[in-house]
Amino acid sequence: MEGVKTEAQWIVMMGFLVSLGIFFLAIIISQSTLVGQTTAEGVLEFPKNDIQDLKHDILEVEYFNRTLCTNLGGTKCGTVMGNISQEIQQISLYRKSAIASFSFPATCSGSPPQRDVYIHYNNGVTAYDEYEIRIYC
């Protein structure tokens, strides 16, 4: 290797350095695709309307349970409430890809008569639980 002349190797070195710099830039840029998300997508991802709608509907179910359901008779009312609970869970799971459930006591108690409603929602990204929605009977 004594006859090999090495004076001009600095040019290739410069070339390598520039290449390395470009690769480094590429690594940085590739990271941005992992974390980048526009605000609009962030808004779309958060299920604000779904949760508000679910809460509104469950309170309507609670009102139904307190008023019209009693007219159906005890057994029928129980079946209907069970079915409603299933409907909300199943439809929410298959159409909204979210777990939604609720519960409240069968009767009102206390003075003034009241009961607390519990709502659970989880769509895999956002979880929402509301424990004591106080309803006056």
Added chain:
Amino acid sequence: MVKDGAQLYTMEGIAAGLIMLLTTYLVLGSTSVYTPGDTHITDMQLEQVGSDILRVMDTPVRLNNTLIDNSLNRSDLEQMVNTTNGGRFFSTFTNTYLCNPEVVANAVLSGCGDIQVNASVWYLTNSGSLGTYMVPNPNPGLSSVPGPGVRVTHWIHTNYKPGPAASVPGDMKNEPQELLLEVVMWKA
């Protein structure tokens, strides 16, 4: 005759140039440059608008002091779904709210007339499986093929099985139940 000792520099220069160009080609070809998705802004606006319209349609405008009985519907939306009144639903959704000419004249969501809407109802059948039916649209509009669009949903509590019997599937439960109304909006 000609000294070829300095060809070294030429060679090195070409080699360095080739290396840099090759690298750049590789890099540009592999990284996907992420441009912010401006198209999602329209989706966000449409989704909020659709949810708002369904919420407003589902709110009764006055307090009904008497207990709800089997024949009364609490809100306009409930009544439209329970009577499968697709004409009224779509005309209210589009002409009263989304593209009301008296109100939207000042607004700037252009291309309002291009927005197509369709609606379907999801329910749980007698046997516990998921069922669905479309809300009939008397004026389907320019194109009935949905493009990329926005889906908004609204829960509806109904006190009886929706009718008339010819418009709804037979396997719906004949009792108070929960339905999910799905509305899809897209630009034709």
Added chain:
Amino acid sequence: MKGKSGQLPVDFLVGFTIFILSFIMVANFVPSLLVGLQRTTGIDYDAVAYRTGVVLVEDPGEPAGNRILGEVSPTDKMPWELQDVAFKSEIDRLGLAISPDTPNVLSINKINKFFDTSFFDDQFSSPTNDYRTRLFFSSYQYGYNITLQNISPMKPGAPALSMSIGQPYPAGYGYIRRYVLIRQNTNATVNLNQTPVEYIATTPAQVNQQLRIRLDGSVLYDPTIPPAYQVDLLREPFTIQVTNLSYMLNNSDPGNNTYSPIACRSNLTGLGMPLSSPCEWNGAAPTYATLRNIYFYDDTGTQIAGYYTKMNLTVDGVREPDANDPVDPSPLNGGLGYQVTNNITLDVSPLWPPGTIEFDAFRSLDIGLDFTEPSPSPPRTLITGEFLYDYNNATVPDLSTGMLEVGIW
């Protein structure tokens, strides 16, 4: 390369030139790699518009009083829509919703206050622009245009809603549209000419020359009523119209030269006229009654000193004392003294407690219209009784639908 000639070999130059040219080409590619990371559209105006829309439509503002509408504690700050201009700095956030539990249902009083540019500074280049700090939460000089209009008609007698603040739209901007329901104020009419006849004294014991309007918090803030439909007199003004007062005038002794026990009774000072003493109206029944005072009574029936809230008084179509003055019924200072032939209209301001809480979900408040003639004059009117302001007697308007648009640039 070593030598003393000072000239570069051609090969070196060629090689170096090729290198440099390649380098320049590559360097020109690099900005295109980074262009995706730059702010292509500058500030995301649509995001600011969306956020502003949510604050306006789904938030009641700050301060807004208790989340449960009828409850109020002494430490609660006055709701922002009732605040006086001197305390504008107390307003932290502007929101139009009735409560956090009623998204998309807006209060007409908050709407009117929000779009009142004589209260809030709307100047684009003003450093004290009130909307920027209370709605956008930014010192950046956003241009904005916020518009609200109604879709379904407002309540009968109310003008159509078309309000806006801000500047005209430029070429490019962020935008959001929200659909809302608008809750309007309530009113009641006490028609004194109705069948069956009410509000008139038929025995001497009933003569007290005062009509009471009863505002019962436990009725109005009934917790079984959804908050969007509750009549919230703590925050909403209301109007009471008393009509056909002429049917209550004291013509129990129309000059027949015989006295009537009813006509002679005066209980303002607690002294009753002896029943044997004749008292006539000099031959003719009175043609008017005199509104002497407006009193406030608390839960136990005790009169509250001074006035609990302001009101605008209109007697027979004429504003009293004048078009700009709210009535200050101070009985200690001699009181009012307006002759009423037929109608009285009271536009009562919200009952947010000025100090001591006398009205909320657990208390009731009475407003008494007092027509008591000073002793020993016989009463001019036989009005008596109590009108209950509740959901059956008061006119509660339907919710009207509307559309709110927010543009930001």
